[in-house]
Amino acid sequence: MGTTKLLTLLIDIFYFGVILVSSIVLIGFLYMFFFEPENALIYSNIDLRNMTSLDFALVLCSIIATILFIASLFYLRKSIYRISKNDLYHIDTAKYLKLAGWCIILYSLIKNIGEYIKLYLEEGTITIISLDFKGFNSFWFIMILGLFFQLIATVLENGRKLKLENDLTI
Amino acid sequence: MKIIVNLDVMLAKRKMKSNELAERIGITAANLSILKTGKAKAIRFSTLEMICEVLECQPGDILEYNKEDLQQQDS
Numbered sequence: 001m002g003t004t005k006l007l008t009l010l011i012d013i014f015y016f017g018v019i020l021v022s023s024i025v026l027i028g029f030l031y032m033f034f035f036e037p038e039n040a041l042i043y044s045n046i047d048l049r050n051m052t053s054l055d056f057a058l059v060l061c062s063i064i065a066t067i068l069f070i071a072s073l074f075y076l077r078k079s080i081y082r083i084s085k086n087d088l089y090h091i092d093t094a095k096y097l098k099l100a101g102w103c104i105i106l107y108s109l110i111k112n113i114g115e116y117i118k119l120y121l122e123e124g125t126i127t128i129i130s131l132d133f134k135g136f137n138s139f140w141f142i143m144i145l146g147l148f149f150q151l152i153a154t155v156l157e158n159g160r161k162l163k164l165e166n167d168l169t170i
Numbered sequence: 171m172k173i174i175v176n177l178d179v180m181l182a183k184r185k186m187k188s189n190e191l192a193e194r195i196g197i198t199a200a201n202l203s204i205l206k207t208g209k210a211k212a213i214r215f216s217t218l219e220m221i222c223e224v225l226e227c228q229p230g231d232i233l234e235y236n237k238e239d240l241q242q243q244d245s
Contacts, residue, residue, distance in 0.1 A: 164211075165211045165212070168204060168209060168210050168211040168212070169210070169211055169212040169213070169214065170197060170201050170202075170204060170205045170210050170212075170213050170214065170217050
């Protein structure tokens, strides 16, 4: 199997896997919310029926972050699909990569805001952001990943313009 | 585009068809059409040389710089 096809398959598995897991979690939570409300808690202690504004902000951040994560995978799938069709310099390839980059950047920002709210709710204080690399799930790593996709999109866009100029050179 | 390609004029003078010129200089009819209609971004010297050889003309007979077009664009 070619590298591109393998990459397409991996992203497809990841994308549909995330959607499946998110759907199961959502359905499970809705079931518990309507039929066992006393057990329907988010982050072990947030009751949807008695939420403070910070609790609501935390839940909202989580939902938006999940949507952005799925959106970034969606756009990545679209650009990989174009590349697998040997259409690397199509106008949509760079566009989808750029959108995926923006989704990843926004995801890292909103996820980080959610983590600060969660930290404040648990400990009552907010720690000043540090530059420590805490693993591949860290704010800085994900932000750099988003910027990297933006860079790749810019490179592909410039390549497309050069190709177009070359194609129109007789 | 400020550079105008006057291939049609030269082809008419030499009583030659576009397809014949394209075949003799070794480019496709589609590429020659791109050149004639002003959509080309650039032309290689090798292509220009071949055109001049086949049509027995100078580059200035084929390529023209239109200053009025530039002034219209600026206004």
